Amino acid sequence: MEQVLTILIADDNPSDRILLKTILSQFGHKVISAVDGQDAIDKFDPQLIQLVCLDIKMPRKDGWEAALEIQRLAGDLFVPIIFLSGVVDPIALSNCLRIGGTDFISKPYSPALITSKLNAIVKLLVMQKTLEDQRDAMALYNEKLLHEQDVAKVVYENITHSNCLEDPALSTIHYGTHTFNGDVILAAYKPNGGMHILLGDFTGHGLSAAIGALPLADIFFDWTKKGFLMRQIIPEINARLKGVLPANMFCSAAFIDVKVNNKSIEVWNGGLPDLLFFSQVADKPIRLISKNLPLGVLPPDVFECQIDPMSFVPGDRLMAFSDGIYEASDLSGEMFCHSVLAPLYRGEIEPGQSLDWLTERLKQEGVLDNPHDDISCLSIRLDTNIGIDSSGHDISKGHDEAPADFSFEYILNADSLRNTDPLPYVLQILTTVPGLSSFSSQIFMILSELYSNALEHGVLKLSSDKKKSNEGFSHYYEERERRLLSLKSGYVKISVKVTSDNNDRMLVLCVEDSGSGFDYKSINYDISNTELLYNRGFALLNQLCDKLEFSKGGSTVKAHYHWHVGHHS
Amino acid sequence: MVESFFDKKTECLTIKIKGRFDYSCHKTFKEAFTAFNAVKYYEVNLAEVTYLDSSALGMLLLLRDHAGGEKAVIRLVHVNGVVIDTLKIANFHRLFDITE
Numbered sequence: 001m002e003q004v005l006t007i008l009i010a011d012d013n014p015s016d017r018i019l020l021k022t023i024l025s026q027f028g029h030k031v032i033s034a035v036d037g038q039d040a041i042d043k044f045d046p047q048l049i050q051l052v053c054l055d056i057k058m059p060r061k062d063g064w065e066a067a068l069e070i071q072r073l074a075g076d077l078f079v080p081i082i083f084l085s086g087v088v089d090p091i092a093l094s095n096c097l098r099i100g101g102t103d104f105i106s107k108p109y110s111p112a113l114i115t116s117k118l119n120a121i122v123k124l125l126v127m128q129k130t131l132e133d134q135r136d137a138m139a140l141y142n143e144k145l146l147h148e149q150d151v152a153k154v155v156y157e158n159i160t161h162s163n164c165l166e167d168p169a170l171s172t173i174h175y176g177t178h179t180f181n182g183d184v185i186l187a188a189y190k191p192n193g194g195m196h197i198l199l200g201d202f203t204g205h206g207l208s209a210a211i212g213a214l215p216l217a218d219i220f221f222d223w224t225k226k227g228f229l230m231r232q233i234i235p236e237i238n239a240r241l242k243g244v245l246p247a248n249m250f251c252s253a254a255f256i257d258v259k260v261n262n263k264s265i266e267v268w269n270g271g272l273p274d275l276l277f278f279s280q281v282a283d284k285p286i287r288l289i290s291k292n293l294p295l296g297v298l299p300p301d302v303f304e305c306q307i308d309p310m311s312f313v314p315g316d317r318l319m320a321f322s323d324g325i326y327e328a329s330d331l332s333g334e335m336f337c338h339s340v341l342a343p344l345y346r347g348e349i350e351p352g353q354s355l356d357w358l359t360e361r362l363k364q365e366g367v368l369d370n371p372h373d374d375i376s377c378l379s380i381r382l383d384t385n386i387g388i389d390s391s392g393h394d395i396s397k398g399h400d401e402a403p404a405d406f407s408f409e410y411i412l413n414a415d416s417l418r419n420t421d422p423l424p425y426v427l428q429i430l431t432t433v434p435g436l437s438s439f440s441s442q443i444f445m446i447l448s449e450l451y452s453n454a455l456e457h458g459v460l461k462l463s464s465d466k467k468k469s470n471e472g473f474s475h476y477y478e479e480r481e482r483r484l485l486s487l488k489s490g491y492v493k494i495s496v497k498v499t500s501d502n503n504d505r506m507l508v509l510c511v512e513d514s515g516s517g518f519d520y521k522s523i524n525y526d527i528s529n530t531e532l533l534y535n536r537g538f539a540l541l542n543q544l545c546d547k548l549e550f551s552k553g554g555s556t557v558k559a560h561y562h563w564h565v566g567h568h569s
Numbered sequence: 570m571v572e573s574f575f576d577k578k579t580e581c582l583t584i585k586i587k588g589r590f591d592y593s594c595h596k597t598f599k600e601a602f603t604a605f606n607a608v609k610y611y612e613v614n615l616a617e618v619t620y621l622d623s624s625a626l627g628m629l630l631l632l633r634d635h636a637g638g639e640k641a642v643i644r645l646v647h648v649n650g651v652v653i654d655t656l657k658i659a660n661f662h663r664l665f666d667i668t669e
Contacts, residue, residue: 203623247634248627252659271659293660297630302639323623323658335651373622 003122006030006048010040010066011055011084016107020053020084023111027118037061046074051121053105055084056092064099071100078128080121145207152210159217162225164189169386170197171355175324175368175375182209183322183374186217188224189387191427192444194260196224196233199378200253200295201272201322212251212296215240227424227444230257231305234268234295238303241296250296254320260384261449261540264311264473265318270294273326273337276344277310278317278351279470285319285347286310311473312382317351319380324373325358330365340365355379388441404433404505407497414487417455423448426494433498436507439563442544443507446559449537450511451492456480458515458555459490490514507561517553570594573601580609584632587617590625590652598628602635611636616647621655633664644668 007029011017021031032049034040038060044052052070054063061069067081080102085093096104102124103117164187165172172185182202189195198220202209216237223233234255241251252271259265267275271294276285291306298304328336340361343349349357358377362368367375408429410422427444431437456462460483466476495510523538542548547560570587571594584601586594602611611632615621633641644666648656656667 201623203627248624248631250627250630252623273658290658290660293663297664323655327622327655337654 003126004028004030005050005118005122005125006032007051007053008032008034008040008044008049009053009084010034010037010058010063011053012036012058013055016055016084016109019109020114023109023114024118026111027115029118037063037066040066041069041073044070044073046077046079049079050125051118052079052081053084054081056087056096064095067096067099067101078125078132080124082117082121148207149210152207152214156210156213156217159214159221160184160186162221163187164195164387167195167386169195169381169383171379171381173355173359173375173377175362175371181374183324183376184213184217185376185378186220188221190224190257190444191227191441192261192448193386193388193441195258195387196220196230197256197258197378197380198253199272199320199322199376200251201324201374201376202251203249208249212241212245212249215244216251216295223424227427227448229421230255230266230268231307232421234305235300235303238295238298239300242299245296250294252290252294252323256318256320256380258380258382258386260386260388261445261537262311262467263313263384264309265382267308267310267318268292268305269308273321273323276319276354277312278319278347278354280313280315283347285345285351287345309474309477311467311470314383316382317354317379318382319351319354319378321358321377322374324371324375325362325377327373328362328365328367328371328375330367336361336365336367351379352381403500404436404498405500407495410494410496411491412494413491414489417459417490417492418484418487422494423451426496430496430498430507433500433507435505436498436563439561443509443561446541446544446561447494447509449541450509450557450559451494453537453557454492454511454513454515454555457518458513459492460484460487461515505563507563508558509561510556510558512552512556515555517555520550520554571597571601573604575605575608577607580607581612582608582610583612583614585614585617588619590615590618590621590628592622592624595624595628599631602632608636609642611641611643613643613645614647615645615652616649618652621652623659626655626659626661629661629665642666 007024009017009020009031011020012035017033021033024031032043034043036058037054040052040054041061054066056063063083070079070081081100083096083101083104084107085104086107093104102121105114105117165185167187170187174183174185176183182204184198184200186198187195200216202212219233219237219240223236254272254275255268257266267288269275269288269290270292271290274287274289277288278285288308292304326337326341330336330339344354355377362375410426412420412422423444426447427440430443431440436443457464460480462476462480462483466472466479491514493512497508499506525539525542538548541559545559546562549558550556551558572585574583576583582602582605584598586598613629633643636643645656646668648667648669653667653669656662661667
């Protein structure tokens with residue numbers, strides 16, 4: 001290995017100094033001479049000198065003192081130091097190495113020994129240089145990576161700006177291992193009140209997780225805003241993720257639909273640890289196990305959507321967490337799911353305190369100091385006022401004054417009833433009416449009540465009595481699914497008429513079904529009776545509409561809705 | 570650690586993983602299942618796996634993809650403890666034939 005070095009030599013003996021300089025110069029090295037330790041320190045420039053040779057015994061400062069000072073001046077740079085010595089005392093020589101010397105050369109000088117020692121030093125320097133270059137390259141690479149993650153984070157935040165995680169019904173904890181980590185918590189108000197919430201855990205971290213999080217969040221917010229149901233959004237997210245992600249990447253997730261008008265929740269769990277439903281009348285939480293494959297694994301044609309419905313009473317709670325908590329290790333090395341979480345599953349933790357309790361345990365067990373995975377946890381305090389009057393605040397009133405006058409009829413027969421949800425489309429048309437978009441949540445609520453009554457009771461002939469208990473509630477929805485699947489005939493007709501005349505604007509929504517009607521004269525419109533698990537729909541409609549009209553024995557319901565431009569009711 | 574063995578007679582490729590089945594196995598696991606061509610059946614022996622994370626689940630999906638997706642015949646054998654919990658939470662028993 002041929003390399004020319006710049007070498008600083010310090011020796012108070014002029015003949016030794018000249019001899020060493022001559023030997024080193026012969027090999028082509030550039031030599032700077034110093035007459036003692038202090039002179040060496042003064043002449044030492046870490047950017048220039050690659051090797052220092054110091055005599056041990058020198059006036060003003062000896063070799064050892066000079067070595068320490070030179071090392072200090074060199075800082076992060078590696079500059080090898082070789083001690084020159086006339087003594088052969090092993091203690092003195094080993095001291096040279098102890099204080100950081102690289103080697104020593106005994107006097108009288110042997111050119112052969114000096115050559116071989118210099119060659120070894122050159123190798124060391126080359127190795128050191130390679131290491132430094134690699135370190136710098138790594139640091140630069142890491143900086144780039146962090147920058148890219150920051151970009152991803154900004155894009156993600158822009159998409160999720162409509163998150164309603166600040167809602168008082170929600171509490172979350174989130175500890176990530178990266179700038180952009182693999183966990184996402186999304187929450188959005190539905191146009192008809194209530195909320196969609198998604199807790200997702202992507203394979204991997206950083207950018208690779210962000211790639212999936214972007215379409216996920218985009219669909220979640222966009223489709224929720226447009227009034228699509230959880231059952232429609234989940235397959236769409238799955239299909240999109242399957243389409244964009246490589247085969248080894250997916251998103252374990254829980255999707256929760258909080259429905260306020262019939263006091264129920266629907267939970268889809270695909271690959272997350274059990275969600276816990278804390279009912280105030282039960283002493284133990286109900287566990288909602290993962291019944292589905294994670295999102296992005298199955299192709300759309302075989303994707304299944306297994307959903308658990310539960311009815312709730314205000315004050316009940318639901319809790320979900322990512323496997324970062326489930327799989328975290330406690331101090332003894334045991335997994336949280338086997339040790340720490342047991343009291344939670346047994347119902348020994350007050351549900352309102354469960355998140356604080358969990359944070360405390362994570363701290364105690366040292367998980368937060370060294371998390372091996374992202375940790376996310378979500379707790380929802382269920383109530384009937386979630387997401388009511390929360391939407392439509394940011395809608396511009398730009399063309400409030402433009403009038404509208406149109407009507408249409410949308411008839412769904414058996415096949416369409418089975419496969420389509422007409423509400424988002426109808427709502428889409430209605431919100432094109434200037435000024436009416438401000439009231440989209442109320443209109444959606446009226447529309448969805450009328451439609452689900454027509455479909456469930458009229459066409460499918462389900463009886464609300466079934467919804468009396470929690471089990472009955474699940475059975476009701478299972479039965480709904482079954483009957484819908486085998487539906488051969490029947491129809492629901494939605495007629496819409498919008499008229500506007502100056503400030504007086506009217507929407508008439510009429511929903512007719514093929515069923516035999518019902519005893520509409522005995523409807524209880526008392527909305528204060530919140531104990532009822534069912535039959536609350538008409539009481540709600542009565543509040544929202546100016547007039548409700550029944551005809552054809554109850555199989556046709558007409559709702560009149562009045563709105564004013566320029567201000568919100 | 571990943572070991573593999575191909576039985577020409579039965580056309581079965583056995584992949585055995587020891588210790589932690591996580592991202593550190595990524596390269597060797599992929600090499601193990603791409604090394605042979607005429608494979609009809611796959612057997613992944615998880616007897617000595619102490620822990621399995623989501624990137625391991627991803628690797629199993631890669632194998633399934635490589636082996637023909639829906640048509641793939643992949644058995645996960647000697648699956649125990651934490652590992653079977655993780656596979657069940659992810660509902661992987663619907664994609665793989667899992668035995669304890």
